[in-house]
Ligand SMILES: Cc1cc2nc3c(=O)[nH]c(=O)nc-3n(C[C@H](O)[C@H](O)[C@H](O)COP(=O)(O)OP(=O)(O)OC[C@H]3O[C@@H](n4cnc5c(N)ncnc54)[C@H](O)[C@@H]3O)c2cc1C
Ligand SMILES: Cc1cc2nc3c(=O)[nH]c(=O)nc-3n(C[C@H](O)[C@H](O)[C@H](O)COP(=O)(O)OP(=O)(O)OC[C@H]3O[C@@H](n4cnc5c(N)ncnc54)[C@H](O)[C@@H]3O)c2cc1C
């Protein structure tokens with residue numbers, strides 16, 4: 001009854017996995033910026049993952065995830081031909097895309113995958129997309145080939161300088177903003193500190209900045225309020241009002257605190273899972 | 282009235298056997314254990330068999346209460362069950378969760394001078410005993426519909442339900458028994474609506490709900506979980522796929538918050554989140570399930586309805602050593618079922634009445650440390666007849682706590698509504714329907730339950746489902 005994994009690829013060994021999943025009804029509706037809620041097994045947790053790509057003709061969606069805990073580890077242990085128990089979506093408001101000129105899409109770490117779908121949407125709408133991708137090191141970069149296919153400019157930043165600019169994506173972004181080209185919008189997806197830093201950089205330039213918030217979610221359909229964030233002083237639900245919000249209006253400190261709510265239990269679940277794996281293996 | 286005058290000695294109501302309060306506060310097993318056959322018969326004998334029974338009008342679906350109690354006295358379980366099923370598709374659920382004191386039992390003649398007949402408990406007994414009796418060879422049709430034998434399915438007549446709460450389950454049972462093929466689309470991964478994600482195991486065991494769902498499956502109803510109406514599939518898509526009618530039973534799931542300072546601190550939850558993690562996610566069995574629930578020593582629950590009592594009693598069971606319920610009015614005004622309030626207090630929940638929440642405060646990590654409340658007094662009764670609370674100027678109190686659960690009601694969920702701009706809404710944002718048929722502003726789209734009325738009761742959602750199903754059947758058959 002589950003959702004079949006048609007392809008599986010380890011993009012970064014031991015860390016990041018890409019899966020192409022058979023889900024025609026979701027593929028038919030998915031738009032850039034949407035996400036799915038999924039559960040790997042009967043006793044598993046329901047977690048959100050961004051739809052990194054879709055192929056409505058083939059009836060598939062693509063997810064890319066970083067192994068950070070029990071559920072992502074359990075997912076990564078599934079193989080091609082295997083099944084994911086529950087996949088629910090497409091959820092969230094799709095990215096607002098219109099023909100607006102030049103758009104800079106910034107992606108950090110696993111966020112590059114999610115950014116890729118949005119960048120593609122902007123390119124398809126006729127926008128000139130400058131992609132800025134960042135990671136700690138060259139071997140942790142994702143989707144560069146795919147992005148090059150539709151982005152006239154692809155800028156890279158690595159912490160160790162092994163590829164592109166040595167330093168942060170924000171420095172590259174500042175260069176672009178200083179170059180004099182009119183930028184209609186900056187989209188940033190990645191770790192919270194990165195999205196916060198990007199928003200800080202763009203603020204003095206007055207450039208519209210959109211970030212995609214990865215708050216903790218339970219149902220993903222507006223029923224629980226776990227995903228609530230403060231944006232412009234108002235409480236909004238990331239799963240139904242977002243996940244994309246005005247980067248200049250988000251309360252990042254609150255978001256960061258809320259992401260750690262369940263650290264202890266999450267570690268417990270991971271430890272039990274690792275033990276089980278060892279017994280089986 | 283003649284009955285009252287005959288000098289018949291009225292026995293006291295047969296008490297409901299229950300798990301010991303101390304023991305049960307440490308487990309998730311059902312609290313009320315249910316009558317034995319002997320207890321049920323003794324209680325059933327208390328019914329005066331009134332010539333004009335007042336109880337029936339007190340039940341939102343007008344169960345022939347006198348009739349089923351008579352059948353029970355005659356030891357005819359199947360007949361008693363049939364009578365229940367004629368208007369109520371989930372008697373095992375309603376017998377457990379209906380606010381009987383405001384409904385059937387509130388209208389029972391005996392209640393004027395004595396305690397009313399325990400109608401809900403008898404209903405539960407009949408449903409449970411019938412299910413036990415049919416056991417492994419369930420008489421699928423009778424168990425899931427009000428019919429003796431189902432009409433063979435006519436696959437060309439199809440109805441879609443969006444949402445799988447009691448309203449949709451009722452529609453599905455009614456129509457499936459009449460040969461209509463029904464598909465239920467549910468956003469979550471398990472059918473049942475609030476019966477599964479909201480009402481805790483100790484009050485309504487998951488197995489009771491699962492049994493009802495299995496009965497519907499046996500009748501040919503399909504449940505498509507993980508399908509979100511308005512996202513995965515729209516109402517237009519459903520008609521394009523050949524459904525003849527659509528029933529919208531999506532509930533009123535969007536939690537309300539208080540809008541006071543500190544509400545997004547770590548440790549402050551909506552009741553929906555807290556209960557969903559524990560019920561749907563089975564976090565009460567965290568060693569075997571991954572969904573985490575927050576553990577707190579001191580818990581404060583804000584609100585005083587069934588949801589608040591469920592959250593408070595759940596927190597006790599999850600290991601909080603101090604749980605209090607904070608409410609603006611007094612105990613007498615609490616909207617929860619009487620029995621739930623009593624159970625909660627027995628288990629150790631402290632009621633802090635006449636306290637209005639003012640603000641939450643936290644530490645420098647963003648974690649909740651306490652709640653400041655405004656002390657209140659009861660003023661004059663307002664238009665609704667309830668005494669409205671008035672602030673006692675300058676009198677506030679600090680309640681230290683590391684978890685707060687907010688249970689102050691819900692609003693309509695926006696997903697399906699936003700995806701269906703033609704769906705007419707009332708001024709509160711709920712779906713507008715024809716009160717007789719449940720039809721919405723879109724022809725052949727019906728709605729019922731909490732999405733129409735706002736948070737109400739299981740039985741009223743089922744009543745709405747039944748009215749809509751009757752109209753759908755009339756049109757399709
Ligand atoms: C809209 C959205 C889209 C996302 N897209 C992606 C993606 O494309 N790729 C990707 O790798 N990650 C994505 N995430 C983050 C991903 O959901 C978490 O990494 C995942 O839930 C971790 O689960 P776990 O059991 O493996 O780890 P855990 O050990 O359970 O948790 C590790 C950390 O992940 C976060 N987390 C845990 N549970 C949840 C939850 N239920 N919801 C959200 N965050 C949680 C918390 O910060 C936690 O501390 C997205 C999150 C959101 C909200
Ligand atoms: C904690 C709690 C305790 C309660 N206790 C009692 C009690 O003791 N007695 C009593 O009578 N009542 C009680 N109630 C109220 C009662 O449960 C509700 O009134 C009743 O369940 C409403 O039924 P419904 O069918 O309208 O919707 P719900 O039961 O709310 O079910 C709606 C379903 O639709 C799904 N859904 C929502 N949106 C979509 C979508 N777009 N697509 C697909 N599916 C969707 C939801 O996931 C849910 O499963 C309680 C409620 C709660 C929350």
Ligand code: SF4
Nearest residue numbers: 340375379384385401
């Ligand atoms: S359905 Fe509810 S209100 Fe009606 S008789 Fe049964 S317990 Fe009473």
Ligand code: SF4
Nearest residue numbers: 328329331336389390
């Ligand atoms: S339940 Fe009460 S009102 Fe109804 S018939 Fe019996 S005694 Fe009369």
Ligand code: FES
Nearest residue numbers: 220222224225239
């Ligand atoms: S995840 Fe539950 S409301 Fe957003």
